[in-house]
Amino acid sequence: MKNEEKPEEKSFRSRLQRYRPLARYLGNRFGVYLFTLWASLSLAFILFRFMPGNPMAMSVTQLQSNAGLIVGADKAAEYYREKMGLNEPLHIQYLKFLKNMIFGPFDFGHSFVKYPTPVNEVIGRYLPWTLGLFTTSVILAWILGTAIGALLGWMRRSRFASWAIVLTTLINITPIYVLAVFLLLGLSYKLGWLPSGRPYDAQMMPSWKWPFIKSVLIHAILPVGTMVLVWSSGWILGMRSLMVSVLGEDYLAYARAKGLSPLTILKEYAFRNALLPQVAGLAIVLGMSLNGAYIIEIIFRIPGLGTLFANAAALRDFNTMMGLLVFSAFTVLTGSLIVDLAMPLFDPRIRRSDA
Amino acid sequence: MRNPKLLIGGLLFLGLLIFALAGPTIAKSRTKLKDPLQISAYTPYQAVSDEIPIGSDQLGRDAMAVFLYGMRLSLGVGFVAGIVGTLLGVLVGFVAGFVGGNTDTILRVLTDMFLVVPTLPLLMVLSISVDKWDLLTIGLLLGLFSWPFVARTVRAQVFSLSQRPFVDLARLNNENSLEIIVQELIPGLLPYIFLSVSGAAVGAMLAEAGLQILGIGSGNLATLGYLMAKAMGAGALGGGFAGQVLLPAGYLTLTFLCLNLINMGLDEQFNPRLQTTAHGE
């Protein structure tokens, strides 16, 4: 009935009303985000206090036992017992923990992997590698996968497309580390085309000079390539099947009857509709992708958060692990929140109400 | 079995299963050692020879024997995790889809939460505190993390099934909720439940090997992931021990391929019928 309204009725209020669903969607999404974040923080807290062996107490004991080895560790242990308030009632500990995580100073204490550097600083040091490789790979995989999937969906009856789908399915079900191993073995060890096993040439010093950047880029080809290959295969399959169902036979016939060009349908109708689930999927898949990225870092010996996590795990460095756990959860949740908040840009149904 | 994917996937999987079960017997038959997995029978990472075709592992065991025993363990981990994850997921998904309303909303938010949070770091933290690293424990642990996927599929399926008019007809037949669940909903869900078990199992085997690569796990549970991870850590790829990585990787990949083929086959077999009956509403 919208278009029959009188012009003066299209007042501010009515315009506002039309955006109510959008506001509700954004509000809902943000509420769930806050709730999930809170739940993750609480889970982290519970994990670290109640796990068999009580890691928090253990890290203090660890400090004490290292007292002879690390200078000043005995003082640190005393400091922590104070600071973590391990003798305080649990709910006070919990509230203090939440306060620390929400209002700052986001203090996880000292790391053991790089004693006595604070956990925050250590994470900051390892972060750029993960951020660079992971973000690049996720975005690249999504764009490539969506584009190729759309193409394969469009060419759904060609022989080439069916073989491409078989290949994509194969890649999709191959575990990421297996693919990494194969690529390493083939392209690096056997053929010697690409370097492996470190983030940049061993002789170089990190700097913003071109030779170093070039070295980093070349070394990144294999890890990024692996991630993009595996992740894009999922997007390809998803996009293709969406396109195929959107491009159902009836619809094409109808469009032809209406005199629309096939390309118009591809662009205006099929692609737009198939895009939505792809974007929604991105929000869900981030966490899983981070799992894969951590493993890739280890295989390719990249000093990112995955490697840090493994080192911390080996040393039972609970401060660092706690920091990484909270940080990973925060990053992934925020990432998917951003994707979800961007959804209305792709979905006019959320943007406006046509009720 | 008219479906070729189902047939090929099923037969191949049966073959892999028999191979895994026969692994220990094969290992015993091809060695003079009393215990094929004897530690320090060789020097760690001893070069490949006729006796040890893919070398020895970091504990000086015949890596081939470790592989032959490991298949069973990896499948076992996947099986336990698959069952645990499916049971949990089916329960959550069923309740959410069937009861609906606020229960559904809460369970859905919970499921999405578990789906989005990166599980590997959580798993790492949890598994460090596990002091008895055995098949059941790790299977259970991994199963606890695989239920959200199952819950999602099952919820969607139960929801769509319970909106079907045949459920209304069942109510008019004076069937109670239990009868409706058992007689009307479960039969249509069976393929999805199998799909869930295999999906959760694959996920768990993947995650287990991933944990091993991250350096968590122990020689007590020498799964395929363990063999692979340790060999990779020791630079096996460049050092002539590629077999220690390729053999387990190949076995795992083949297993995933079979399970996926079975899944696709089941989907093709059961979905079209459900879809033809749903159309025209």
Next chain:
Amino acid sequence: MADLLTVTSLGQIFGTMTTVQAVDDVSFTMPKEPSIFNLVGESGSGKTTIARIILGLQKPTAGHVLYNNTDIGSKDKQWQTLFHREVQAVFQNPYSVYNPVYKVDRVLQTPIRKFKLSRSQQESREMIESSLRAVDLRPGDVLGKYPHQLSGGQRQRVMLARIHLIQPRLIIADEAVSMVDAAGRVTFLNVLLDFRERLNISTLYITHDLSTAQYLGGNIIVLYKGRIVEAGLTREVTKNPLHPYARLLIQSIPAPDPNKRWAEKLPLNMAEMSLVQSTNRARCLFAERCPNVMDACWQTRPELRKAPTDNTHEVACHLY
């Protein structure tokens, strides 16, 4: 004398944030003696919702339904069994009422089992076969088959055979023939009439297709946006429709397109139709389309009243 079915002030609101009033203060009664009531209205007028409430498949947000003077929400198990035995339905979609996993036989066997209609295997077999024959089906054509192996008409007639088997006192038939071809449609309607004559079964026949309602005769209730706008003998109402919306309906026979909203054939009354009015329900909901609209129509809701012409005839319109 007590009625068979008493529907009192039924209301159904869907949704929490944005709400839809699917059914709004609907009341009517069906008598004990075998009769046919037609419930007609365009798509979205609340017909299916009313049917589901009467069948106990969904709880209304207002009002109640009595069957033989007992609330159908009764917790009494025995009464519920009796109620389900006596009030049965034929649904719109002859495809999805069948669970695709089972053979067709099952929809006939289950009621026999649940309502304990027979004492032996032999007896149930005979009952099933005679019911199938009663609706012009050959048992051999349908028994042992899966639903997707039957045609739409056959499936809908198996549903009638199920009714014949259960022998309820009231059938709710919601758009039962909208997905059946023209020949199957007449057969179906004749079976309903036959059931009334021979088996004393009443029918609440729900449709968007006025011509099938006319074929059945009996009484008619015209629904618009969840409200009853006119009611009376089918013959009387179709000959002499009073409500402007009912007039539009009668004019547009045959109007077999279930997705069409008849009211939209009329232009909107632009001047009066404001955003404020669009959400106001204390008015005549047909006002924005009504050619006879008056000021009162925007201000007060017209109640269902006896028509001046005939005392079996009721109408909710400020014109009368």
